[in-house]
Amino acid sequence: MTSHRIVLAAVLSLSAVPARGDDWPQLLGPRRNGVSAETGLNLDWKAKPPKTLWKVAVGSGYSSLAVRGDRLITTTKRGDRDVIVCLSTADGKELWSADGAPTYTDRQGHCKGPRGTPTLDGDRVHCLFGGGELVCVKVADGALLWKTNTLEATGTTPRGDQFYWGQSLSPLVEGELVIVQPGGKDKSVVAFHRDTGKIVWGVGSDPSGYSSPIVIEAAGRRQIVCPTGKSVVGIDPAKGELLWRYEFGNPFNATAATPVWTGKLLFVSAAYGAGSAALEITADGEKVTAREKWKNKELQTLMATAVVQGDHVYGFHGDLGGFGLRCLDLNTGERKWVERYPWRMAFISAEGHLIAVGERGTVQLIEATPTKATVKGELPDLLLYKAWAMPALANKRLYLRDESHVLCVDLGKE
Numbered sequence: 001m002t003s004h005r006i007v008l009a010a011v012l013s014l015s016a017v018p019a020r021g022d023d024w025p026q027l028l029g030p031r032r033n034g035v036s037a038e039t040g041l042n043l044d045w046k047a048k049p050p051k052t053l054w055k056v057a058v059g060s061g062y063s064s065l066a067v068r069g070d071r072l073i074t075t076t077k078r079g080d081r082d083v084i085v086c087l088s089t090a091d092g093k094e095l096w097s098a099d100g101a102p103t104y105t106d107r108q109g110h111c112k113g114p115r116g117t118p119t120l121d122g123d124r125v126h127c128l129f130g131g132g133e134l135v136c137v138k139v140a141d142g143a144l145l146w147k148t149n150t151l152e153a154t155g156t157t158p159r160g161d162q163f164y165w166g167q168s169l170s171p172l173v174e175g176e177l178v179i180v181q182p183g184g185k186d187k188s189v190v191a192f193h194r195d196t197g198k199i200v201w202g203v204g205s206d207p208s209g210y211s212s213p214i215v216i217e218a219a220g221r222r223q224i225v226c227p228t229g230k231s232v233v234g235i236d237p238a239k240g241e242l243l244w245r246y247e248f249g250n251p252f253n254a255t256a257a258t259p260v261w262t263g264k265l266l267f268v269s270a271a272y273g274a275g276s277a278a279l280e281i282t283a284d285g286e287k288v289t290a291r292e293k294w295k296n297k298e299l300q301t302l303m304a305t306a307v308v309q310g311d312h313v314y315g316f317h318g319d320l321g322g323f324g325l326r327c328l329d330l331n332t333g334e335r336k337w338v339e340r341y342p343w344r345m346a347f348i349s350a351e352g353h354l355i356a357v358g359e360r361g362t363v364q365l366i367e368a369t370p371t372k373a374t375v376k377g378e379l380p381d382l383l384l385y386k387a388w389a390m391p392a393l394a395n396k397r398l399y400l401r402d403e404s405h406v407l408c409v410d411l412g413k414e
C-alpha cells in the first residue's frame with residue numbers, strides 16, 4: 001500500500017487532461033472555473049451578430065459539452081438507455097455513440113436523461129450517469145474500457161431526498177484517480193482508479209449533493225475540494241485523507257453549483273437558504289483549516305456556477321427574491337448590483353464578458369463590471385426550453401445545449 005501511494009503521489013502533479021490551450025475538456029473548462037483564456041473573440045454582437053455554424057438533434061439530456069480539437073463529447077437519452085455521443089466540431093456530424101446506462105428519470109418524472117458532463121482524459125473519456133454508473137470509453141471510437149456502478153461499489157443506499165435529481169456531478173480526473181461523490185457511509189467521496197475502475201480510497205459519510213469537485217493548490221497542499229449534501233470538504237488526493245470540512249448546504253442536500261478557487265479564496269454558493277461564503281484555506285503544520293471570511297444570503301446560486309473576474313464574483317441568484325444576475329465583492333461579500341431576469345441563466349466568462357444562456361434559449365453577451373452590467377448583444381431563440389447546460393468555448397466557437405440539441409456559434413472576429 002505504501003509503494004502504491006508513493007507512485008500515486010508522483011503522478012498527481014501531472015496534468016490529468018492534456019489539452020490545447022483553447023480546448024474545453026471538462027465541465028467549466030480547463031481549470032473548472034468557467035473562465036476562458038481565449039482572446040480575439042467577437043465582442044461586438046450588435047455590429048456583427050455571430051453566425052450559427054450548425055445545430056443537431058442529439059436526444060434528451062442536460063449534460064454540458066467537453067471539447068478537444070475536432071471532437072465534442074456529451075451524453076444523452078436514446079430509447080431506454082443513456083448514451084455517450086461524439087460529434088465532429090466541424091459540422092456536428094455524429095462520429096460514434098456508446099452505451100452508458102439505463103436512462104435516468106427524476107422523481108418528478110419530467111426530466112429524463114443524463115446530467116453530468118463527460119471529462120476528457122488523454123485517450124479516454126469518463127462519464128457519470130444518473131443512477132451512479134461510472135463509464136470509461138476510448139475517445140477514438142467509444143470502445144468500453146471499464147464500467148462500475150458507484151452506488152453498488154460503495155454500498156450506498158439513498159437517504160431521504162438524496163438522489164432526487166440523480167447523480168449529477170461531472171467526474172474529476174486527478175492523476176490516476178477519477179473522483180466522484182456517491183454519498184455512502186465512510187465512502188461519501190470516492191476515488192476510482194482511472195485504468196481499472198477499482199476503488200482506491202473513500203472518505204467521509206455526508207450524503208451526496210449535485211455539485212462537482214475541483215482540485216486546488218492551497219496552504220502548500222494539493223487538495224480535492226468536493227461539495228457534498230451537507231458540507232464542503234478538502235481531501236488529500238494522494239492519501240485519501242480528510243483535511244478539513246466546512247458545513248454548508250440546505251435542507252434538501254441540493255448544492256449544485258461548483259466551488260470556485262481564486263488562488264486566495266474559495267467561493268461556494270447554493271440555493272434554498274444556503275447563500276454564499278468565501279473561505280480561506282490555511283495550514284498550521286500538518287493541520288489544514290477552512291476559515292470563513294464571510295457568509296451571507298446575497299447570492300444563492302441554484303444550478304449555474306458563478307464566475308470570478310478580479311475581486312468580484314458574478315452569479316445568478318435563483319432562489320427567494322426572484323431570478324437575477326448579481327455582483328458581489330469577493331473580499332467582503334457586499335452586493336454591488338442586481339439585474340433582474342424573468343428566467344434562469346448559466347454563463348461563462350471570456351475577455352471580461354459573460355456569455356450567458358437563458359433557459360428559454362436566448363443567448364446574451366454581457367459586459368460585467370463592479371458597477372454595472374451592460375448587454376452588448378443578444379441572440380434570441382437559439383435554443384429551446386430547457387437550456388440548462390453550461391456553455392463551452394473552444395477555439396473561438398461557442399457550444400450550447402438545450403434539452404434536445406447541440407449548437408455551435410462562431411465567435412471569431414473574421
